[in-house]
Amino acid sequence: MGWPPPVLDPAGPYAAGITALAWALAVMALLVTLFVVFTIGVALLGSPAARKWWGGERLIWLGGVAAPAGVLTALLVWSLSLTADLTHASRGDEQVIRVTGEMWWWRVAYLDGEGTEFLHDANEIHIAAGRPVLLELTSSDVIHSFWVPRLGGKADMIPGRTNYLRLIADQPGVYKGQCAEYCGGPHALMGLVVVAHPPGELDALLEARTRPPPRPVSEEARFGAQVFDRSGCGACHTVRGTSARGLAGPDLTWVGARRTLGAGILPNNRGTLAGWVANSQDIKPQNRMPPYAQLSGRELRAISAYLETLE
């Protein structure tokens, strides 16, 4: 399913820089370790001449002061050049998306040119391949961290503060992510999906999603909409075009089109939809949605049929 996501497999320029740094640091650490082990070996087992040469003051100045100063300075310059751009505020040409960390899901809002939120969604972020994306990151409760390793580095989502993170996906595809700052409870089950579309497709998709989904057609789905309504789901969830306007939980207007459920942790099909609604606590313990054990088998299947039509 691609989750947890691979960490050293960059698919964009920001991630590529971080991966290069990671490998460089790892190799450097290995070389330094080998050198230190070698000198310990000389100190313990070497001939007096060798010990005198290796233990002399010149080597300590060279190997202990000059070399580290040089290498670390070079590393600092290199890493700053790779990462300074990552958190820069908007330059005007990016797609801007506001992502708010929640316990334990992601509230997504797409911003237009004037900075107004024109579309709300959850847990899945749609971008255009090859185009820079600026994420405005914040949190509504505790500190979370946005991390899609193939596209960029981690950025903390801090309540009361907006952090910026740039991403670019070189190729269209699906990129999985993970919350990277312990946020209590099922933090390890707080995954994320970023979908990069071929150029030209994204605007039409987002525009279509600002309109409410079509009404359910099949008898089972219509029954499911009734069960959804009378079970009070609208108190926490929004389905645009219906009376469901809750904001406490993820927006479900397009849940049928999402590639995953539960924030990146389950595939999305009729079965998992039913399983999540019936008892999400067994899947993601302590998440904020209660079990719905009072639904009969037919009602459960009907709700899953209805949710599947929201696409």
Place this chain on the structure above:
Amino acid sequence: MRARFSFTRQVPLLGLLFLAGCKPVDADPHPMPGADAGRGRAIVQATGCASCHVIPGISWPKGRVGPSLEGFAGRALLPGGHVNSPENLTGFVKDAPAYAPDGGMPPIPLSEAEARDVAAFLYTLEPG
């Protein structure tokens, strides 16, 4: 005259021949030629069946919406009172409401071949 046929010796020996007609104890009670239980396990994992069922070999999730599938191979009946046969199980996995109209399990998007693989995997879940 010397006896050629001895009841006490040859009948038991002849009787042993009849045992060759017995089915061996470890014969497969649910033969599914061409189905791959290993692929079935991968499909079960990728489809998220464990969101409703406890499935041996899958550590997360351990859903309790539907019955646990531990020991499934030993179960005689499927929901709705159907015989637990390869044909019924394959059909059930794809379209449970056709077999159990009041059940909670919805139709699952699987091809015929995938459903057969899943059934083959379920038949590897031995009791005990």
